[in-house]
Amino acid sequence: MQRGSNRVSVRRDDEMKHELQGLIRSGHPTRVEEWHDPEPAADDDPPVMTGPVPARGTGGEAEALRFEFARRLGRTTFPADRGTVLRTLRERHTPDRLIARAEELPSDRTYHTVGEVVSALGLHPEA
Known part of the structure; x- marks a missing residue:
């Protein structure tokens, strides 16, 4: 199979996929040594990893x-009533504020x- 201008061999490509499987499945770094982990986000970085980035000039609460x-x-x-929503949230150990x-x-x-659900709480996402 022709791989084009890829500088990585097929074997190395498979090794790299295997190394990343833990990270992809768990959603957090899986190495013991801290120096392997990527640098954490700075204080002034936008919150891309923790949720949606609100549009400029909006609070983004919704x-x-x-x-x-x-x-x-x-x-x-879904479809669900209030009781089903609450039961599901409790079963999934949701924080008390939610x-x-x-x-x-x-x-x-x-x-x-x-x-x-969010609209019923009186919040409407900005268009």
Whole structure:
């Protein structure tokens, strides 16, 4: 098979994939020696790894909350009512601040997406 201008051999390419599997699966560095890890983010770096970056001039509270709920609830939770959302959040050991926000949801509605959950809390993502 022709590999074009790639300077890495097929064997080395497979070795590199094997080395990165732990990092890709776990989402955090897997090496014991700290000097192998990449340099941590600076204080003034945008929060790209921790959630959505808000548009300039907006607070981004709705986007951040939607991101956190989406991480905890996933797609399989929906459609769901308030009780199902709360039960799923508790089963997945969600931080108390998110559970407190979910307790504010109206109990007479069925939610089909995370966006509907965030909108029901009175927050609307900026367009």
